[in-house]
Amino acid sequence: xxxxxxxxxxxxxxxxxxxxxxxxxxxxxxxxxxxxxxxxxxxxxxxxxxxxxxxxxxxxxxxxxxxxxxxxxxxxxxxxxxxxxxxxxxxxxxxxxxxxxxxxxxxxxxxxxxxxxxxxxxxxxxxxxxxxxxxxxxxxxxxxxxxxxxxxxxxxxxxxxxxxxxxxxxxxxxxxxxxxxxxxxxxxxxxxxxxxxxxxxxxxxxxxxxxxxxxxxxxxxxxxxxxxxxxxxxxxxxxxxxxxxxxxxxxxxxxxxxxxxxxxxxxxxxxxxxxxxxxxxxxxxxxxxxxxxxxxxxxxxxxxxxxxxxxxxxxxxxxxxxxxxxxxxxxxxxxxxxxxxxxxxxxxxx
Amino acid sequence: xxxxxxxxxxxxxxxxxxxxxxxxxxxxxxxxxxxxxxxxxxxxxxxxxxxxxxxxxxxxxxxxxxxxxxxxxxxxxxxxxxxxxxxxxxxxxxxxxxxxxxxxxxxxxxxxxxxxxxxxxxxxxxxxxxxxxxxxxxxxxxxxxxxxxxxxxxxxxxxxxxxxxxxxxxxxxxxxxxxxxxxxxxxxxxxxxxxxxxxxxxxxxxxxxxxxxxxxxxxxxxxxxxxxxxxxxxxxxxxxxxxxxxxxxxxxxxxxxxxxxxxxxxxxxxxxxxxxxxxxxxxxxxxxxxxxxxxxxxxxxxxxxxxxxxxxxxxxxxxx
Ligand SMILES: [Zn+2]
Numbered sequence: 001x002x003x004x005x006x007x008x009x010x011x012x013x014x015x016x017x018x019x020x021x022x023x024x025x026x027x028x029x030x031x032x033x034x035x036x037x038x039x040x041x042x043x044x045x046x047x048x049x050x051x052x053x054x055x056x057x058x059x060x061x062x063x064x065x066x067x068x069x070x071x072x073x074x075x076x077x078x079x080x081x082x083x084x085x086x087x088x089x090x091x092x093x094x095x096x097x098x099x100x101x102x103x104x105x106x107x108x109x110x111x112x113x114x115x116x117x118x119x120x121x122x123x124x125x126x127x128x129x130x131x132x133x134x135x136x137x138x139x140x141x142x143x144x145x146x147x148x149x150x151x152x153x154x155x156x157x158x159x160x161x162x163x164x165x166x167x168x169x170x171x172x173x174x175x176x177x178x179x180x181x182x183x184x185x186x187x188x189x190x191x192x193x194x195x196x197x198x199x200x201x202x203x204x205x206x207x208x209x210x211x212x213x214x215x216x217x218x219x220x221x222x223x224x225x226x227x228x229x230x231x232x233x234x235x236x237x238x239x240x241x242x243x244x245x246x247x248x249x250x251x252x253x254x255x256x257x258x259x260x261x262x263x264x265x266x267x268x269x270x271x272x273x274x275x276x277x278x279x280x281x282x283x284x285x286x287x288x289x290x291x292x293x294x295x296x297x298x299x300x301x302x303x304x305x306x307x308x309x310x311x312x313x314x315x316x317x318x319x320x321x322x323x324x325x326x327x328x329x330x331x332x333x334x335x336x337x338x339x340x341x342x343x344x345x346x347x348x349x350x
Numbered sequence: 351x352x353x354x355x356x357x358x359x360x361x362x363x364x365x366x367x368x369x370x371x372x373x374x375x376x377x378x379x380x381x382x383x384x385x386x387x388x389x390x391x392x393x394x395x396x397x398x399x400x401x402x403x404x405x406x407x408x409x410x411x412x413x414x415x416x417x418x419x420x421x422x423x424x425x426x427x428x429x430x431x432x433x434x435x436x437x438x439x440x441x442x443x444x445x446x447x448x449x450x451x452x453x454x455x456x457x458x459x460x461x462x463x464x465x466x467x468x469x470x471x472x473x474x475x476x477x478x479x480x481x482x483x484x485x486x487x488x489x490x491x492x493x494x495x496x497x498x499x500x501x502x503x504x505x506x507x508x509x510x511x512x513x514x515x516x517x518x519x520x521x522x523x524x525x526x527x528x529x530x531x532x533x534x535x536x537x538x539x540x541x542x543x544x545x546x547x548x549x550x551x552x553x554x555x556x557x558x559x560x561x562x563x564x565x566x567x568x569x570x571x572x573x574x575x576x577x578x579x580x581x582x583x584x585x586x587x588x589x590x591x592x593x594x595x596x597x598x599x600x601x602x603x604x605x606x607x608x609x610x611x612x613x614x615x616x617x618x619x620x621x622x623x624x625x626x627x628x629x630x631x632x633x634x635x636x637x638x639x640x641x642x643x644x645x646x647x648x649x650x651x652x653x654x655x656x657x658x659x660x661x662x663x664x665x666x667x668x669x670x
Contacts, residue, residue, distance in 0.1 A: 019357075242400070245394075
């Protein structure tokens with residue numbers, strides 16, 4: 001089966017609100033333009049297109065159809081869409097190349113999280129019979145998980161603030177980040193709770209954004225990039241949606257996906273942790289030691305464009321490989337309430 | 351060239367739908383029990399009592415059938431404090447979300463606790479159900495939980511046939527934005543102008559203009575004012591009544607290709623019998639009175655036949 005590598009990555013700036021449409025066209029057109037220019041490819045060179053986005057975020061049905069305009073979809077192209085983070089669209093594209101059906105693929109994700117009331121919109125991902133009717137909000141739910149870990153001594157509020165401070169510091173070198181800067185744990189701990197035990201800095205910001213990645217097979221990848229980021233492991237797993245029946249202080253599906261993907265020896269990890277305690281939880285679950293650089297991009301605490309943010313983790317991890325700053329990296333993406341579904345992508349340079 | 355502000359237009363968009371769902375034997379039994387002030391769990395394949403009950407085991411995916419009633423009192427496993435509740439949540443004053451392990455259960459039920467202040471919340475505290483005033487067989491029959499030292503609120507259970515369906519109203523609010531190109535088009539309509547834009551690559555004229563040409567993937571740019579007449583490229587006769595319909599059937603919905611445009615848009619053709627409408631028929635806009643104009647294509651009430659000879663098929667065949 002074909003080897004597959006990331007050969008290009010571009011993203012729109014992560015911002016609190018764009019004036020643009022929920023179909024993402026305004027954000028995507030410049031991203032595609034830059035990505036194709038960087039790889040010297042034209043749209044005719046792309047064998048398969050796959051996207052991730054959400055109708056609930058857009059507030060209308062089939063919202064991804066309008067986004068297809070941005071890729072110039074006439075004459076007809078081979079195209080697919082997942083109603084999930086585009087990290088899962090990248091999985092579909094990876095399979096398409098592995099099976100030899102195509103040689104190249106462009107994967108994109110976009111979301112205008114600011115269009116609706118995000119904390120309520122996200123209730124639509126819960127069990128629709130017994131949970132959504134209560135309208136549980138994402139921050140309130142995350143607070144339940146954070147407190148379980150606090151009570152169990154797995155992390156402290158100080159540890160959580162330290163994650164936020166480190167994220168903003170790392171994001172100083174990320175031109176597309178929404179939140180960055182120097183701050184201290186003491187300063188963060190003086191802030192009020194927004195959902196005790198969570199403060200604002202414990203939660204990823206509301207972000208509009210978009211991103212795209214180009215994948216290529218074997219020799220094509222070597223032709224397009226001096227140092228492609230080869231995908232050597234790619235797995236996703238899911239836990240029960242019954243949050244009360246899960247051990248919320250860990251993430252069995254992440255552990256299983258990481259084991260199957262083979263993360264031993266990674267030097268960099270880009271983790272999709274929208275809450276500070278979840279970064280600690282994932283580090284503990286994955287057994288990532290101090291030697292592993294976690295979220296050099298700042299992670300989603302520095303900008304969380306829903307449905308693109310998981311894809312951006314893969315793009316950021318691939319960038320570490322392609323720049324020669326790491327030989328082995330992992331990217332993690334999550335979906336569903338409280339780390340229910342998790343995907344792990346392992347990338348290597350050689 | 352028309353000079354119009356290019357700041358995108360936006361407006362509130364409220365979407366709502368009452369989802370009606372059939373519950374099946376497991377959730378149906380749970381819902382029926384709630385109406386009678388009983389809480390049913392189900393025994394998992396590892397022996398744990400799962401509350402709320404689940405049709406299949408969360409670990410082994412085995413089908414589960416053994417129901418066990420649990421208590422209406424239990425322990426808070428974890429909680430978070432919501433100082434500003436959102437629309438639709440169980441309480442509209444500050445409350446706590448909690449996972450509550452009811453006595454006899456092994457898993458946590460998500461619900462609200464009405465404790466008044468975060469100082470009265472703690473992990474391990476005991477709480478009891480406060481039932482809703484009018485039980486219907488829904489998770490909302492549990493109004494919330496309350497600390498045991500609260501004065502209990504007495505409520506009557508309900509009765510009736512087993513609950514098989516639940517209706518969950520979903521209402522979401524958005525701020526919908528038009529693209530810069532669409533905004534110029536909509537503002538043009540408010541002045542009685544039909545503005546298209548030309549793709550700089552393929553030179554096709556789109557109305558409404560597009561944020562990106564579907565052939566070339568670039569924003570349309572040059573502005574073109576189009577006339578308010580054109581031809582019917584294709585059409586359908588609507589005979590079926592439906593919710594929200596504004597005109598009595600039968601009537602004609604047609605694709606109208608304005609002269610000079612490369613894409614047709616959907617509008618109504620009135621002013622003749624539905625059976626007289628045909629492909630190639632020349633039509634002209636019937637505008638509403640000027641004082642009713644806004645940033646909408648509804649400024650054109652409908653299109654009507656001009657009476658001129660039909661356009662030859664070749665003149666619009668590539669736009670079908
Ligand atoms: Zn064009």
